[in-house]
Each structure stands twice: as C-alpha cells, then as structure tokens.
Amino acid sequence: MIYHSAKDILQHCQETNLPLHQLSLDAECQLTGKSSEEIRLYLSDVLTAMFEAIELGLNTAHTEIKGKIIGDDGIKLARREAPICGETIAKAASYALSTMKVNAGMGRIVASPTAGSCGVLPAVLKTLSEQRALSEDQLIDGLLVANVIGSLVARNATISGAEGGCQAEVGTASAMAAGAAVYLAGGTADQVFHAGAMAFKNLLGLVCDPIAGLVESPCAKRNAMGATNALLCAEMSLAGIESIVPFDEVVEAMRRVGQAMPVALRETALGGLAATPTAIQITTDLFKTSSTF
C-alpha cells in the first residue's frame, strides 16, 4: 500500500473526490505494475474461489472434506429454522464455519488476509450479496475496500498470528469485512474506517492458541465471530456511531498488544486453549500413530 495511514487516505479521498475502491485500485496498479482490468479479473477469481468454498462446505454430499477436529458446524447452523440471532447473522456465521471446514479439509480457499482467517470476508460478502442482490462488480469494489484496511494493518502492525495473535488474523479479517460491508451498504469512506476501528477494538487482545497446532479449533468459531462482529460494527457505523479512538491508533494499539503477548499465546500451541487437558488429549490421540523424534 502506497498510503501510510487511514488519515492520509481520507485526506486524499476528500481532496480528489476519489471513491475509496478506486483509490485502492489505483494504488495497487502503481504498486504492482498491473492494469486495473488484470486486478479486477484476479478479484473476480477470488470471489469465485470464496463462494465455491462456502458452497462446498455446505454441500452434504461432500463428506470427504472435513477437518481432523472440527465437524459440519456450518451445515448444522444452516439447518436451524427461525434462528434466535436472525437470518443474516446465522447465515454469515454458517458461511464462515463452512469455509473454515473446507480450509481444514485441504480444499481451496482464499487467504484473506490469512488461511486461519479465511472464513470472515467471504461470509460477510456472500451474506450481503444475497441480502442486497449485489453485482460482481460491486463485490469487487468491496474487496478493494477491504484491501485498504488489510494493507494498512499489514504495513503498520502485523497480520500474522505468530507475531500478533488471533487479533492480527481474525481481527484484521473482521475489520476488513466491516469496512467492505459499510461500503457495500452505501457508507462513506469515513464510516468504513470507523467500522474497521470498532471491529478491531472488539477483538483486541485475542490470543492465538490452536489445538494441536491445527488451523481448526478455536479458529473456525472465531471466524464465525469475526464475521458477525463485522456486521455489527458495520451496522453501528452506518447508524452514525463513531469509534472513539481513530483507526490508525487502534492499529497501533493492536501492534503493541501483540508485542506484549507471550510467545505461548502466539500460534505455538503452548498456551491458552491449546494447553487445556482436553486439547492435550486431542493432540495425543491425533498424533499417536505418527513418528516422533
């Protein structure tokens, strides 16, 4: 990303009257030397891969796609009638769980920003696409806006669980999805960053503690939470609610929290849920047949 902060970007948007997705596209063309057509074509492939993964995970015929720990949670949620959290939230959570199962089962997904957080953005985009009958071009604009948020986090903090914990992965994915949702619902660039900031704030401090070191538990359910958190924060922002702390400062806070996090809580599977008796038992059962050294 050629811009250094949300503040820079908002200022540039205001001065040039450039829509946020266009700013993202122009910046990527400059950065990669690719044409806007090439980038939009790639993002069209991204959308196809994202939605294929959701559908594959919800397809009850494909039993070969499964995790080592997690099950068909997306299907369970999709089957529920009259969900107490409403159709939209239930759908988004189901889509996120579905993608994460496909990821665990070595199916094809899109790391966005990482494989461990690959369920969030597709879930929010598909849910909104169905709710508001959005075109592929609009969804690509949403991806470009999500890219602005993700790029700023990668540049100024980290998107790696090993460096910053789950807040850096699912937190970033949730902020990206919240920003995209605001934009797709007609919000302003300012509202995009408020939604992103709020999504981050809600997940600040979230540790990365994968059972048996696998990208499954608690990752999948945290993706479901990341997707619904994105929708909540988008809704708040669209209602005119603002983040008290601006986006750039929230990202910096996330970076500092990540740095302060002990190594045991940063993807090493040595702490948190990964160190519980149940997790240790699961790990032993899973790998008792494989060789040790």
Added chain:
Amino acid sequence: MKSYTLFDIIGPIMIGPSSSHTAGACRIGYTLHHIIKAPLKSVVFTLYGSFAKTYVGHGTDLALLGGILGFKPDDKRIVSAKEIASDSGLSFDFKPSAEETRHPNTVKINAVTKAGQSWEAIGESIGGGKMQLIQINGIDIQFTGAYNTLITHHKDTPGMLAQITAVISKHAINIANMKLYRESRGLKAIGIIEMDEDIPESAIEQLAIIDGVSYVTLIERIYE
C-alpha cells in the same frame, strides 16, 4: 518496512489449511520443479523446525510433493499428490529432522531425475505463502520467485557477466535485481537475474551458447 500488495492481503488463492505450512511449502516444491525441468525418479524431503513437528497435520507433505509434481498452491490435485506421484513412478520419502535451522519452516529436497541427475535444494517458507530457496546444489542463493528469473551456471571468469547482460539488454529487458554467487574464485558461479519483462526463448538460446555458460534456465514469476 514490509512490502505487501493486494495479492498478499486478499490471497493467495490456495489449498488449505495454512499459508506457510501448505501454500509456502507447495511453492518451494513448485519452484524446484521448474528449475529441474525433468521428470523425477525419486525425491526425499528432510523437514526441519515447525515443518518437522506439524507436517502431517498441515498437509505439508502433500503440498511439497504436489509442488514438485508441478502443482501450484491452488491446485486441487495437491490432496492426491501421493497417489499421483506413485502412479507416475516417483518414489518419495519424508524425514523429520531435529537439527536446528535458521528459519523454523525449512525443508531440504534431494531429488534424482529419471536420467540419473541429482539435485539438492533448501527452501524456507517465510510466511503468507511466500518462500525462498536459500541453497541449490550446495551453493548459497536467495531466490523468491517474485520476478521472471534467469538462473545461469557459468565459469567465474572476467567478462562473463558482461556477456550475459549484453544478451539481456539486446532484448530490451530491464533487470530488476541481480545476484551472483560462486563456490570459490575461478570455479563455478551461479547468476540469479530478476527481470520485469518476459524473456523470449531466443534470448535463452543465445545465453546457453556463450562459452563458459554450462546451464541456463528461466523460472517464470510465481507470485501474482
């Protein structure tokens, strides 16, 4: 400062479950597949660090093998890499090692082609699906696959580099980065030349006939 583009933030499109343990591992194998450019008889993967501890759970074995069979990180055939390798007469083995390495996700690949030629390469999966090869056939290199890259093996003699770059500039190709490694003075050297443009076949042919150049290969950009 780290450099990220949209292709890192919304991508790669990949077979799960882990960008470093699956996609990055696949890219290591895939890159070597394109360097060797010949069908293999056998391949042994020695796994270090986190690769050694978690390769089964993350499908790192399938990704490495799929990569060396020529599958990209988003190729659905990765899941069946072992069956596909066996069917094509490629024998394979995975050996976890407790030896310390510079990077936690490191693999050493020893491959023998059907023609009997031996190859050894060391690769690191450095995060987000990115990788670098740090050694080929005993010579230290640093190759990321982010550019169209020419690899030359040539004699370490005066004027060799000038002859190589002359061919490149004659084809109006811009060199982005260039690195030179050698075993020792006057012996074999490896040139790694990263370029922005695509390189025509004729340029590679002209490089190959330079006196003192024993080997030329082109690896096309692997990252989007």
